[in-house]
Amino acid sequence: MSLDKKDVEAIARLARIEIKPEQIDETASQLSSILEFVEQMNTIDTSAIEPVAHPLDLTARLREDAVTEPNQRELFQSIAPAVENGLYLVPKVIE
Amino acid sequence: MEWETVIGLEIHAQLATKSKIFSGAATAYGAEPNTQACAVDLGLPGTLPVLNKEAVRMAVKFGLAIHAQIDEFSVFARKNYFYPDLPKGYQISQYEKPIVGPGYIDIEVEEAGPIRIGITRAHLEEDAGKSLHEDFHGMSGIDLNRAGTPLLEIVSEPDMRSASQAVAYMKKIHSLVRYLGICDGNMQEGSFRCDANVSVRLKGEEKLGTRTELKNLNSFRFIERAINYEVERQIDLLESGGEVIQETRLYDADKDETRPMRSKEEANDYRYFPDPDLLPVQVSRELVDEVRETLPELPDARKKRFMEEFNLSAYDAGLLTADRELADYFEIAVNTANGESKLTANWINVELNASLNRENKTLSESPVSAEQLGELILRIKDNTISGKIAKQVFASLWEGKGSSADEIIEKEGLKQMSDSGELEKLVNEVLQANPAQVEQYRAGKTKVLGFFVGQIMKQTGGKANPGQVNQLLKSKLDQ
Structure with a gap:
């Protein structure tokens, strides 16, 4: 499977990555070669194999339901670019 | 052309844990902004999620209540999208291996009787933050x-065929999560939210029509109206030769319409993949059995028992068991009232309910306790007071004028006249004072009996026993 210019632009938009026009061809060919490799793996029949959810053969340890985190708003907001009335401010995102 | 509506619902129920699903920050509603958002919730680098045991137990509890398969292994996945109220750039959710597998729930709707609604799955995920779009410069x-x-997302099969069925299903799930004590069900605060997938097809057609997803349905009334609007919109579109576009639409309650929310161009590709920060969750048989032990009597079973044990109609039993607290209230009241079930059910469904609605109170805020209501009913039953006076006693209890029905009856002198000699005297007086009406009655206009009863009730301030009055009047008049 090979990707064209449009695919690369769409993927870049989804990932919020800026790709300059002169980089598109190279990116397309690099991504295509990754997909080719995946396709190669896809030729192996894995229908009878349970997918690996995690490389470690362990299951999760769970925590008790208790509030352990105090309010540290001031500390966290001291590194935020913009805050007001306790809110983090970000560029307007209304649809 | 006859059209058929097809609806599936996705319900998000906030789980009633004390702390978050992956962090030890509090979940209480209404706190000052960002005072309950710790480093994990902020998605700061170097933090790792650790799953809350209680959230798992609650999900299992729900699964057991809908007769679902509980998978021994369950996996968390990342759902990737960018929005500022999701600081990590992905939501931790479940994709291929949800904790609760296929199950079902039965609903009852007037037009179609009982219907079984399939529940495809229920999975655990984290809620996002809130964006405020007021002008901050x-x-x-x-x-x-x-x-x-923590959220439990409950996904139904497209098994509903009308807006009223969708509402019935949503109410049933709402009642269930509250019975289970896993969600407070508060729709105003967003603890219980719903998206609806709606499509139409020609009757008899197998293939599903193109669906739209309706968001922002935060009340039972809105969901019904939004679906009805959307169905009509889709039918109009198809009948005029148009096509339904698969899209997300937002319901605007003020305008009572739906409108597109995201354009197709921005179609999300969530690129799900297993979250490497989280190991698979193992739900052991022991845990499932342990949770099973904690299951309360569920609404359907309780309704059935109320019908059998208290001889209530399906309607009354349904009303009383829709809410666990209400069902508890009824049981205490009916036991206090010596099993006088019909009267107790009526008083709860009519008088109590009306008073609560009038003052916009919830049952737990009711000034009249179940015991107090039960005692009041006892007094109606043993003829100490009439039903009419009972309303007066109830109102006094409601206003806190006394701590029990007996105290109020005593204090306000509401005890029914039991002295038949006194009552007979009064009957004679009323008959003598109204000879014209006596003539009418004897001439065959027996309806004037009501007039006499009214006169006597007026003079006794409602304290005469209506049955006794009727009897006395008849015996005098028919002489």
């Missing part, structure tokens, strides 16, 4: 207190 404000609150 052209910026948006973000409150991340809600970020990381």
